[in-house]
Amino acid sequence: MSFINTKAGEIGVKVVYFGPALAGKSTNIRTLHRKTRPALRGRLDEIAGVEPMLSFDFAPDTLPRIADRYRVRLHLVTVPGPVLSPVSRKLVLKGVDAVVFVADTQEEGGELVRFEDNVESMQQLLTLLDDLGVDSAVMPMVLQYNKRDLVEGTALLPQESGHSQPIVLSTLEALDEAINPNGLPTVEAVATEGVGVMDTLRIVVKDLLEPLRAEYEGSGDRYPIAAGSSGGWPRV
Ligand SMILES: Nc1nc2c(ncn2[C@@H]2O[C@H](COP(=O)(O)OP(=O)(O)OP(=O)(O)O)[C@@H](O)[C@H]2O)c(=O)[nH]1
Ligand SMILES: [Mg+2]
16 A cells, blocks of 8 residues: 655555565565665665564656656565464565565575475465455566576585585476466566566566556546646545
């Protein structure tokens, strides 16, 4: 649910990075924080502990203003990795405007991520959105297929990972079939190297602009504002 800050001249939207443990959600957020200009972004907030979370906000200067005057400020937040309690994930999802689902294309090896974890995590996401009354069919969502640098059959060095079994990768076709039946946009990524990270965010934000315009420029119905008008009151 977006919110308007008239004093700052901004509309805030919440983009949640969801996905199974160790898929690379935090790496995405850290990379984005590093790559954005300090003048445009807030501080990287980190909550440590058993349910770690990361967040920061960022107002891209390349986005068009909404209702001629409001900048869009993105509030990017990760859900906690270990699924101790779905309640905390649900709380993070409260008020969500868009989701980046980070899937791990590594099936086995090293940190032992499994194909089923992606499937379970997607099911959990859809259930939680439903619980929150969010229509997942219309909410902007992008799937990021991460860890595309890993090479099938090679072994991670024991000192890096603590494991030495060979890496098995999920095929993108199998993942698409299992977690993307409706053909959401997908981006292949290597979050540790920054590959695909900006592209993922760009796609989801592009899909957010239309609903924001509809909401604040009243393009639909009750309180229409003339196109190009700078004096109208946005609908809040
Ligand atoms: N090889 C490779 N490793 C990656 C990539 N992205 C993340 N990792 C590694 O995967 C591990 C988990 O990354 P995180 O970003 O902490 O994952 P997360 O989804 O935030 O994990 P939780 O918060 O525990 O759920 C770390 O060791 C990362 O360095 C990638 O693209 N390639
Ligand atoms: Mg994390």
